[in-house]
Amino acid sequence: MNASGALPHLQPSRSRGIAAIGAGHMGIDHIATLANPAAAPRWHLLHVCDLSTGRLRLAREMAPHAALHTGDIDVLLADPAVEAITVNTPSAVRPGIVLRALAAGKHVLCEKPLAPAPAAARQLAEDIGCLLEKRSAAGQSPLLLTCNLFSRNxxxxxxxxxxxxxxxxxxxxxxxxxxxxxxxxxxxxxxxxxxxxxxxxxxxxxxxxxxxxxxxxxxxxxxxxxxxxxxxxxxxxxxxxxxxxxxxxxxxxxxxxxxxxxxxxxxxxxxxxxxxxxxxxxxxxxxxxxxxxxxxxxxxxxxxxxxxSKQLSRYYDDFACALDTADLGRLPxxxxxxxxxxxxxxxxxxxxxxxxxxxxxxxxxxxxx
Ligand SMILES: NC(=O)c1ccc[n+]([C@@H]2O[C@H](COP(=O)([O-])OP(=O)(O)OC[C@H]3O[C@@H](n4cnc5c(N)ncnc54)[C@H](O)[C@@H]3O)[C@@H](O)[C@H]2O)c1
Missing domain, CATH: 3.30.360.10 (Dihydrodipicolinate Reductase; domain 2)
Known part of the structure; x- marks a missing residue:
């Protein structure tokens, strides 16, 4: 890659289904990126979930083809076409959502901080470790997770x-x-x-x-x-x-x-x-x-x-590559x-x-x- 960020690699193999949870100030940037085929050619935004109907209206303008949900994430977790979940809610509810998404067999991208305070962030990392170990012991496919520490994008x-x-x-x-x-x-x-x-x-x-x-x-x-x-x-x-x-x-x-x-x-x-x-x-x-x-x-x-700004296009591109190779590469x-x-x-x-x-x-x- 050169310093302007041109990506010389990537022959996109296929588009992957994704659902976005949280459509607030940061979430809407994620949604705008994922709904734009030029910015996220490897992704297909299938669902958006937010508790606020006002935020969903805004999401609708950006992602007219995505299904919208107020609160009930079971529906999008149950959709087999969804391979990954991007969690952009406030951090207070992030740990529970991340664990539910992983338990449903979805890859996860999430915003920082993982939780409002560091102790809860560490607890989440431990819970994730246990969950992934159980999946591995049960012979289930590995899942990838990253967090948007955006300097790295x-x-x-x-x-x-x-x-x-x-x-x-x-x-x-x-x-x-x-x-x-x-x-x-x-x-x-x-x-x-x-x-x-x-x-x-x-x-x-x-x-x-x-x-x-x-x-x-x-x-x-x-x-x-x-x-x-x-x-x-x-x-x-x-x-x-x-x-x-x-x-x-x-x-x-x-x-x-x-x-x-x-x-x-x-x-x-x-x-x-x-x-x-x-x-x-x-x-x-x-x-x-x-x-x-x-x-x-x-x-x-x-x-x-x-x-x-946060170069989310690169973040999603890297995550698609990570799924291709089963390796997070330079993602956090x-x-x-x-x-x-x-x-x-x-x-x-x-x-x-x-x-x-x-x-x-x-x-x-x-x-x-
Ligand atoms: N990486 C970065 O550079 C960066 C920049 C800004 C914000 N952030 C982080 O992004 C997160 C969101 O920030 P924001 O400014 O968008 O906040 P926000 O308050 O504007 O948006 C949060 C949205 O989540 C929704 N929400 C809350 N609980 C929910 C739930 N259980 N299910 C579905 N939706 C729910 C709210 O209705 C709201 O629309 C924060 O943790 C913040 O620190 C990261």
Whole structure:
């Protein structure tokens, strides 16, 4: 694959039936991808299920040929034409749905986090392990599962990963990453509960996973994390973490939804820099364009791509290939999602264990208007 993400392989063998559960903000992106034959040529979206009729109406516009269901997933689990289920509900109900889908003999793709808190994510991984072992003991066919840790879908990050492995920047020594966005603009959000936890858990787990994936190593116990609170809100925190991987690679991570939120011209700060003994790989994006740079002894690149959000087309394409080969390939394993959840939450807990300085309060919103 080149850095723009062109896939040179794939002669699609056949289209596979899939059902989507959850048609909310993220679920509808999955549905739009699966209902578009150009984006997901290996898939045929047969069913969509959501508790909300309003969300199903929206799904109907995107996937006019799919059967729609409010709540009853038994119908779609019983359909033998459905080979895989994509679970894009809130994480509170995800473990139960994932286990039911596997018990019905369906392959599973699911959104992150696996569960609202890491302990439940680990429990789910254990329950999945038991279920798959029983299937194997009963001589039933193996099932594949993955989780949408979306950094791994992004073509230029895949390229960075491969170039690091090929030695294009020598030995990787440092990873610096930031994902800070102007997400909160509304003071009512200051008191809104966040069922999937703090920014660094529900969003930052992607970047925790990215560091682990790029470094090819495991986190050590020496990580430290600081939080800075904005506007007095419980969840309005800028997290700064740093540490070292077992292979010695040092890392740092900034993650926040408060960044430039109240600026007249907000912008995001989304970057990853991989610093090696013989060069640097750098990727940044502004949600419109992505810039990918390599400065190595034998390779110089400076390329700009259109930023295509979560690149779900690639995710589904890879999963179809995984089913062809019975191998997840570079798709994340369930344990990758458990580790990302556990380590992110560990950083959050550490940051919140001590006093967290606060800057600004709810009146800051009116002062800025
Ligand atoms: N990978 C990513 O980059 C990414 C990005 C955004 C969100 N997410 C994750 O995706 C998940 C969904 O987020 P969202 O923003 O779409 O949430 P949402 O609240 O907008 O949508 C959830 C949908 O699930 C439906 N639902 C709830 N329980 C259900 C059930 N038992 N059966 C069927 N439908 C049910 C709801 O009616 C709702 O339409 C979250 O866990 C979130 O963290 C992942």
């Amino acid at each position: 992004i073509p230029w990050l895949r390229r960075a990963h491969d170039l690091i492995r090929e030695g294009a920047i020598g030995q990787l020594a440092i990873i610096r990453t930031a994902h800070c966005t102007p997400k909160w603009k509304d003071p009512s959000r200051l008191t809104r509960p966040r069922p999937e936890g703090h920014t660094l858990h529900n969003c930052g787990m992607h970047y925790v996973d990215l560091i682990r994936w790029l470094s090819g190593s495991e986190f050590t116990d020496d990580a430290t994390c600081r939080a800075t609170r904005f506007w007095g809100g419980e969840y309005e925190l800028h997290f700064m973490a740093q540490g070292r991987m077992a292979n010695g690679c040092a890392w740092d991570l900034h993650n926040s939804f408060c960044y430039t939120s109240l600026a007249r011209d907000p912008r995001n700060w989304s970057v990853v820099e991989c610093i090696g003994t013989r060069g640097v790989i750098s990727a940044r994006h502004d949600f419109h364009d992505a810039r990918f740079e390599v400065r190595g002894p034998a390779l110089t690149l400076d390329e700009t791509f259109s930023y295509e 394993r369930i344990m990758d999602a458990v580790i990302a959840s556990e380590f992110s939450q560990r950083l959050v807990d550490q940051a919140l264990a001590g006093p967290v300085p606060n800057f600004g309060d709810a009146s800051t919103f009116s002062l800025s208007s």
